[in-house]
Amino acid sequence: MKNKSITSRDVDFAKWYTDVVSAAHLATYSNVKGCIVIEPNGYAIWENVQKILDQMLKETGHQNVSMPMLIPENLLRKESELINGFAPEVAWVTEGGSKKLEERMCIRPTSETLFSDYYSTVIRSYRDLPKKYNQWCSVLRWEKETRPFLRSREFLWQEGHTVHETQEEAEEETKNMLAIYKKLFEEYLAIPVISGRKTEKEKFAGAEYTLTIEALMYNGVSLQSGTSHYFGQKFSKAYDISFLNRNNEMSHVYQTSWGVSTRMIGGLIMVHSDDKGLVLPPRIAPTQVMIIPIKETPKVIDVCENIADSLKQAGITVKIDRTDKSAGFKFAEAEVNGIPLRIEVGERDLEQGIITFARRDTSEKINIDYNQDIVSKVQQLLEEIQNNLYQTALHRQQELTFEAHSLDEVKDIMEHHPGFVKAMWCGDEACELKMKEIKGTKSRCILEQASPIDDHCVVCGKKAKHLVVWGIQY
RNA sequence: CGGGAAGUGGCUCAACUUGGUAGAGCACCUGGUUUGGGACCAGGUGGUUGCAGGUUCAAAUCCUGUCUUCCCGACCA
Secondary structure (H helix, E strand, C coil): CCCCCCCCCCCCHHHHHHHHHHHCCCEEECCCCCCEEECHHHHHHHHHHHHHHHHHHHHCCCEECCCCCEEEHHHHCCCHHHHHHHHHHCCEEEEECCEEEEEEEEECCCCHHHHHHHHHHHCCEHHHCCEEEEEEEEEECCCCCCECCCECCEEEEEEEEEEECCHHHHHHHHHHHHHHHHHHHHHHCCCCEEEEECCCCCCCCCCCEEEEEEEECCCCCEEEEEEEEEEECHHHHHCCCEEECCCCCEEECEEEEEEEECHHHHHHHHHHCECCECCCCCCCCCCCEEEEECCCCHHHHHHHHHHHHHHHHCCCCEEECCCCCCHHHHHHHHHHCCCCEEEEECHHHHHCCEEEEEECCCCCEEEEECCCCHHHHHHHHHHHHHHHHHHHHHHHHHHCEEECCCHHHHHHHHHHCCCEEEEEECCCHHHHHHHHCCCCCEEEEEECCCCCCCCECCCCCCECCEEEEEECEC
């Protein structure tokens, strides 16, 4: 049964998306353009992401720090590519109290400059290296078109910034961080991603190269979901982050940065959710199990509490819905909020010694013998739901991944059933621009390991250099 | 930033054309009856109409500006 307050996903995808965001109480609009209020249901997802990712970062030797929110203009301007890339979308602070500032400051759109400035003051020797710092914070980019989670002006993210003694070590870090993001997306968010290198046109301003993970949404539109940049010595030379190396010579550090943001919550919605509302993979769901007493008799409540206690002991997050709503309302509420597994406890079932489980992903209802090991049954089902969501998403991604050998084929795909399009590219930016004329198709990433599917560029027909995945992006 | 549409209790809308005391449904509160897929009855609370100016005896309604949201482009995580 579909939810009344949600537009159907196949009727109007954009409307469906915003309907789910508000029906599931993830976020609401504020009075500041492009700045959303992330509500408890939405923030709890972000907190889980933080918990999982933060642990992975700590395990790989990273430490958290906090940098200023303001960047003086001269500091920002030291690296010209970065400022050129971000100039159109920074916000400036020009007054403090009623006094005009001598030098204006921007609100951080990203913190390469601050980290670089800091590193330049504390690094003296190769013994100070590497430094692998991360910060959880919000940044501000003056976006023109905004959508909740996908593109807001202020958004929450983590940005890791590391400095290394050698190029090899920094490149290794760049690669490793992308692998961590891939793991976060695939194993926890149940979102399959493709990964590769950004083209020169699409890479981060100031990077030597950018690695990316790209996810495909239900409607075939792609979402850049996490990036890891290798800077070489660009910033270390601009900001003079130098040290005495093992040969007692001055040398500049090799640097990386990488980040993922609350945008992934948008991805989570657009990959898994449906016309009933939010669907959350168990491993990221703030509440994994909702127990619903059909009618609050002492016996029913007793059973609910017993189940809740044993699930809690097993580390499963569980709640009992004891509001005085009707059973049907509670079912619908658990569904719109994306609770992976619902347990329905009612007198009628109990008389037969059973309780009912309802899966959010398949809507399947399962009768469970009340005397069996409920905890392991729940664990098993949560695991199945997690896998099923991933497999379903993977299957769809594969179905929506095409190969094209001519511009006409690309056009045909993008106009009829957008998705990932694999096609050869000569490396020329003009061809990327030509591609953009087809419904805004852009290169998502260069697949570096894959074998070529053709020998000529899909646009100009000249000798091809790279196999590229193309797509329409959010 | 260009082109289009829209802002009226928390939500969906009516009243606007032709200025004259802002209405309804849902939600919310109280009491009661209910509870296996968004319960029912009765009684209530809540809005000076996004904001700021202007015209007028009188503005939700007319005019100007501005902010926000949505759609289409350009720009971007």
